[in-house]
Amino acid sequence: MALLERAEWYDIARSTNWTATYVSDADLFPDVMTGAQGVPAEAWEVYDEPYKTSYPEYVAIQREKDAGAYSVKAALQRSRIFEDADPGWRSILKSHYGAIALGEYAAMSAEARMTRFGRAPGMRNMATFGMMDENRHAQLQLFFPHEYCPKDRQFDWGHKAYHTNEWAAIAARHAFDDLFMARSATEIAVMLTFAFETGFTNMQFLGLAADAAEAGDYTFASLISSIQTDESRHAQIGGPALQVLIANGRKAEAQKLVDIAIARAWRIFCILTGPSMDYNTPREHRKQSFKEFMLEWIAGQFERALIDLGLDLPWYWEKMIAEFDYQHHAYQMGLWFWRPTLWWNPAAGVTPECREWLEEKYPGWNATFGKAWDVIIDNLVQGKVERTLPETLPIVCNMSQIPICAIPGYGWNVKDWPLEYEGRVYHFNSEIDRWVFEQEPERYRGHMTLVDRFLAGHILPPDLGGALAYMSLQPGEMGDDAHGYAWVDAYRELRRAAE
Amino acid sequence: MALFPVISNFQHDFVLLLLPVDTENTMDEVAAAAAHHSVGTRVAPQPDKIVRVRRQGAGDFFPRDVRLGETDVRPMETLEFIFCDA
Numbered sequence: 001m002a003l004l005e006r007a008e009w010y011d012i013a014r015s016t017n018w019t020a021t022y023v024s025d026a027d028l029f030p031d032v033m034t035g036a037q038g039v040p041a042e043a044w045e046v047y048d049e050p051y052k053t054s055y056p057e058y059v060a061i062q063r064e065k066d067a068g069a070y071s072v073k074a075a076l077q078r079s080r081i082f083e084d085a086d087p088g089w090r091s092i093l094k095s096h097y098g099a100i101a102l103g104e105y106a107a108m109s110a111e112a113r114m115t116r117f118g119r120a121p122g123m124r125n126m127a128t129f130g131m132m133d134e135n136r137h138a139q140l141q142l143f144f145p146h147e148y149c150p151k152d153r154q155f156d157w158g159h160k161a162y163h164t165n166e167w168a169a170i171a172a173r174h175a176f177d178d179l180f181m182a183r184s185a186t187e188i189a190v191m192l193t194f195a196f197e198t199g200f201t202n203m204q205f206l207g208l209a210a211d212a213a214e215a216g217d218y219t220f221a222s223l224i225s226s227i228q229t230d231e232s233r234h235a236q237i238g239g240p241a242l243q244v245l246i247a248n249g250r251k252a253e254a255q256k257l258v259d260i261a262i263a264r265a266w267r268i269f270c271i272l273t274g275p276s277m278d279y280n281t282p283r284e285h286r287k288q289s290f291k292e293f294m295l296e297w298i299a300g301q302f303e304r305a306l307i308d309l310g311l312d313l314p315w316y317w318e319k320m321i322a323e324f325d326y327q328h329h330a331y332q333m334g335l336w337f338w339r340p341t342l343w344w345n346p347a348a349g350v351t352p353e354c355r356e357w358l359e360e361k362y363p364g365w366n367a368t369f370g371k372a373w374d375v376i377i378d379n380l381v382q383g384k385v386e387r388t389l390p391e392t393l394p395i396v397c398n399m400s401q402i403p404i405c406a407i408p409g410y411g412w413n414v415k416d417w418p419l420e421y422e423g424r425v426y427h428f429n430s431e432i433d434r435w436v437f438e439q440e441p442e443r444y445r446g447h448m449t450l451v452d453r454f455l456a457g458h459i460l461p462p463d464l465g466g467a468l469a470y471m472s473l474q475p476g477e478m479g480d481d482a483h484g485y486a487w488v489d490a491y492r493e494l495r496r497a498a499e
Numbered sequence: 500m501a502l503f504p505v506i507s508n509f510q511h512d513f514v515l516l517l518l519p520v521d522t523e524n525t526m527d528e529v530a531a532a533a534a535h536h537s538v539g540t541r542v543a544p545q546p547d548k549i550v551r552v553r554r555q556g557a558g559d560f561f562p563r564d565v566r567l568g569e570t571d572v573r574p575m576e577t578l579e580f581i582f583c584d585a
Contacts, residue, residue, distance in 0.1 A: 330513050330514070333513050333514075333541075334513070334514055337541070369513070371511065371543065372511075372512070372513055372541040372542070374543070375539065375540065375541050375542060375543055376540070376541060379539075379540070387539060387540055388540070391535075391536060392516050392517050392518065392519075392536055393516070393517045394514045394515065394516055394517070395506050395514075395515035395516065395517060403514050403515070404514065404515045405513050405514040405515070406513065407513065408511055408512055408513035408541060408542070409511055410511075412510055412511050412512075414508055414512065414513060414514065414515065415508070415555070416506060416508065416515055416555055416577040418577065425573070425575060425576075427506070427515070427575075427577070451517055454517070455504060455575075
């Protein structure tokens, strides 16, 4: 039987709006769920998704992609790539799986909300595929680390992380709940697919796949590539939604959603990808610094995407770009110093050669972050490991749920950005985080950071041991230095030579 | 006498820290408690200096012998700890 070309039937087949007669349109598509902001149904019918596919095409392609990813995994099952990989690379895998796998599952619910409540038929159609994409991503990224559990217990956190009160898991949940679990269909289109996926994850996954291939981990490279091709398709749901909002006089509302989402996505991206690129990736495998990557791929490309749509750059754009120089270095120091609170083993990434590279990429690093690392290294050289372990909690930002930190040493610029709201004082990492809170305080006011919970007596006994138990970190799971402090030997040699 | 948590922002350190102190502590004692978590861990000692305490952004330091409970510092307020000439 001859089949029509897709272009000949697609538009009419996905014109699925109808006139409700048993219930009112407002009951069928409540504004609180659609987020249509009063833009009527007819106005949404011009929504034109740039990527079109049919169900049979989708299934055929996805089947091929799955077969590709799973067969690379099966073929390399008996190789020694995992055992031979640098411990820093294994840490990247662990942090990635724990922070992302169940986030994908959450994203499936978000796509499902667009599938049901999207005001445009094209959005509902694209989101149906997006929903299945995210389900596939969750399954893949739970199955792949599961294989490693017998070899390394920390991989269990690929599944476990989101079910705990581990601080980084709280940070991920808080951001993802805000960006896509507790949002309307239109907000999800803008905040998840446009801001988070187009702006960050699509690019991150491209970079991550290349890094994995460079590190010799072809299993992870093929997995990430397989996911990224889905992301680049369903990330396009947001653009046409923004066009409809802007064309119907909702530019200010659209801009606000974009600005909030980028601010929140940047924090997650900064703590997850910054230390991975500049510290956990072995020096010889680094192609670009995190800052170079951000400027080229995120700032450059995303700026064009915003302007092409008729939006403005977020008001804090220059402030965010200034953070490319320091914020992830501060996060790295926090991750390493509070390493027992992680489900992975962070690499310090501060050998003499690494420091040369950091100084070249970030002039002034040695006079700032290097000064704090000097003290840590002195303690390690002298065998005082206990002086490099935490004895108190860092103050956690009431928005990002990540410790409030910035530049140490000669460039010291650490600052609290407090806000008193309804008698409670909230603490923020920056003016940007505080601005997000101020946009909708009633949305965020009830949440307690890990420090708030500690002070409220939720963490018992009230010490580091109690905090680790609260975070469900068992012996054998708590993080430690990725290389077992072997990198300190280079400094011992330098000191001996100097003597 | 009562437990009194404040936030330590110690000069040259990279992070804000929870600092459990007591209303009976003098500012010198509060500074010593803050130094315990920062100096010699991530901040190089400066033996010829003392550490003074001020509110975040304030120009003036608290008197060294004033007790925390005698000031209007609120629980979980951010205090800056700065190296000064003795």
